[in-house]
Amino acid sequence: MSAIGPKVRELRTQLGLSLQQLAGRAEVSAAAIYKIERSDMVPTVTTLLKLASALERPVGYFIEEETTDPASAVYIPAGERKVVKTRRTGVELADISGPSERFRVNGVVATLPPGARGSEWSPARPGEELVLVLDGAVDFTVGEQEFALKQGDALHYLASCRYSWTNPHTGSATLAWIKLHDDA
Structure with missing residues (x-):
């Protein structure tokens, strides 16, 4: 339970x-x-x-309970990432993190097609998020700040901040998106 x-x-x-x-x-x-x-x-x-x-x-x-003893590390081969469902059209998410019962960090590889956009805001949501652009470019707004991220750029922000993102470019963007849940 x-x-x-x-x-x-x-x-x-x-x-x-x-x-x-x-x-x-x-x-x-x-x-x-x-x-x-x-x-x-x-x-x-x-x-x-x-x-x-x-x-x-x-x-x-x-x-359902896990039937095996939990390991201290979880290996996820690139070809075996679980697809994460999303309601955003064309956006693909692949899980890169271990089970949340044991770890406080969740991560996905996100593929954002041209024209994709999203936003999130929950003032009561604790934690942090970290985005690393692996390929392409994406625009983020966090609070009142605007960021034009390109390949290799990273953005780290508090999850309680209002944020939005968009891919206004002609090519897809691929991001490593990491979320730390602060349950303190």
Whole structure:
């Protein structure tokens, strides 16, 4: 049961949903989801069914226990990265991080096609994000600051800041996008 919260948080983050957005999808209060994610509260069966549906996973995903002893390191070969679902058209995300129950960092390789854009803001979301442009270029706005990032550039910001990104260029951009969840 202790794995339910981290799994909910991991999927919500992968889908790019704020607590409020998931609450709207699942018809569960944001406060309850916050408590579940922090393992301060065990969801009722009804709440778990709603969250599973909103996160597009079977209920068993949240309650199955790992059958092997956890390793201190997780190796993810380039050809075996799990695809992370996103609602942004054309954006491809491939997971580069270990299970969120054991690690506080999530990472993806994001491929952003020309014209792709997105934004995020949750003032209550703790943590940090780090973006490294592996190929192409992308424009970011964090708060009132604007950044034109090109290959090799990095941007590190607090997750509680309002941010947006766009790829106004003619080619795709590939980013390593790392998120540190501060659950303190």
